[in-house]
Amino acid sequence: MSRLPGAPTVGVLALQGGVAEHIAMVEALGARAVAVREPDQFAGSDGSRVDALILPGGESSAISRLLDVLDLREPLRSAIGSGVPTLGTCAGLILLAARIHDPAPGQRGLGFLDVEVGRNAFGSQLASAEGGFAVDGVRGSGPGGLVRGALIRAPEVRAVGPGARAIATSGGRIVAVTSADPDADARSDPGAPAEAGPDSGRPLGTATGVAFHPELSGDPALHRALLARAAGTR
Numbered sequence: 001m002s003r004l005p006g007a008p009t010v011g012v013l014a015l016q017g018g019v020a021e022h023i024a025m026v027e028a029l030g031a032r033a034v035a036v037r038e039p040d041q042f043a044g045s046d047g048s049r050v051d052a053l054i055l056p057g058g059e060s061s062a063i064s065r066l067l068d069v070l071d072l073r074e075p076l077r078s079a080i081g082s083g084v085p086t087l088g089t090c091a092g093l094i095l096l097a098a099r100i101h102d103p104a105p106g107q108r109g110l111g112f113l114d115v116e117v118g119r120n121a122f123g124s125q126l127a128s129a130e131g132g133f134a135v136d137g138v139r140g141s142g143p144g145g146l147v148r149g150a151l152i153r154a155p156e157v158r159a160v161g162p163g164a165r166a167i168a169t170s171g172g173r174i175v176a177v178t179s180a181d182p183d184a185d186a187r188s189d190p191g192a193p194a195e196a197g198p199d200s201g202r203p204l205g206t207a208t209g210v211a212f213h214p215e216l217s218g219d220p221a222l223h224r225a226l227l228a229r230a231a232g233t234r
Contacts, residue, residue: 008051008230011036013076015066017058017091021215025223026054039075043082052085052230054223055092057152057213060119061104063091073110080112085229086207087222093117093177093209094155101158112207114163115177117155130217135176135210136167137202140221148219149212151175156211168210175212179205204229 010026012019014035026033036042036050043049053076055063067073080086080096088096097109099116109117132146140147147168157174160166168176204225214222 007031008227009034009049010052010054010226010230011041011050011079012054012056013037013063013092015058015070015072016062017056018089018213018215019056021213022054022056022089022223025215025220026227029220029223029227031227037070037072039072042075042079048079048082048084050079050084052226053079053087054226055086055088055095056215057090057092060091060094060155061107063095064104064107064109068106077110080110080207083206085204085226086112087226088207088209089213089215090152090154090211093157093211094119096207096209098161098163099159113177113179113209114161115157115209116159118158119155120153131170131212133168133170133175133210133212135222136165137204138167138221138225140214141219147214147221148217149210149214150216151212152216154211164205167204167208170211176208176210178208 007030009032011034012022014037019035023033041049094117095110096113097115097117098111100107100109101116101118130150132142132148135147138147139145142148157177163180164177165180166174167178
C-alpha cells in the first residue's frame with residue numbers, strides 16, 4: 001500500500017524480536033515505519049521525530065539490558081512520557097509495566113502501565129496458540145470483532161492498579177491493558193475489563209500492552225488504533 005499523505009511516523013524499537021512484522025503491518029496501513037535504535041531517532045532539537053512507538057515481542061530481559069547498554073532507556077522513557085502513543089506486544093507489555101513478577105537479574109520495566117506482569121505465564125514455546133481476543137474499544141478482523149493474535153511464551157497481567165485498566169482477558173487471565181485516561185469517566189473497578197467489548201468506542205490510553213502477537217496473525221486492528229491515536233495527538 002502506498003503511504004498516505006500526512007500519515008504518522010511510527011518508530012519500532014529495533015533491538016531484538018519481531019521488528020520486521022510490525023514495520024510491515026504499519027506500512028501496509030499507509031503509515032511510515034522506522035526502526036529506532038539510536039537516541040536521536042526519538043527526538044532532537046526540533047522535537048519528537050516519531051508520532052507513535054511500538055515495542056515488539058522478543059526476550060524481555062535482553063531488550064531491557066540492551067536499553068541500558070545502548071543508553072536508550074531514558075530517551076525512550078522521555079518519548080513515551082511526552083505523550084507519544086505506544087503499543088507493546090508480548091515482551092513490549094513487560095517493558096511498559098511498572099512491576100515485573102520474578103524479573104531476570106537487573107530487569108526493570110519502564111513504568112508506564114500501572115500493572116504487575118508475570119513472564120512466560122502461558123507456558124513454553126510448545127504451548128504456543130493462536131486465538132481471538134475481545135479487546136475493549138477495538139474491533140478486530142476475527143469473528144464478532146475479535147482481535148486475532150498468537151500467544152507465544154506470553155506474559156499475563158497479575159494485578160492492575162488505578163493508573164491502568166484491563167481491556168482483554170483469556171481464560172479469566174488479563175492479557176491486555178491500557179493506561180487510564182484521566183479525562184475518561186471514573187470506573188468503580190479499573191482492573192476489570194469493560195463488558196462493552198469491541199464496539200464500546202472507548203479510546204485506548206497513551207500506553208497499551210498486549211500479551212499476544214497480532215502482527216503474527218495478520219490482524220491490524222491494534223496498529224490501526226495506534227495510528228488513530230497518533231493522528232489525534234498531532
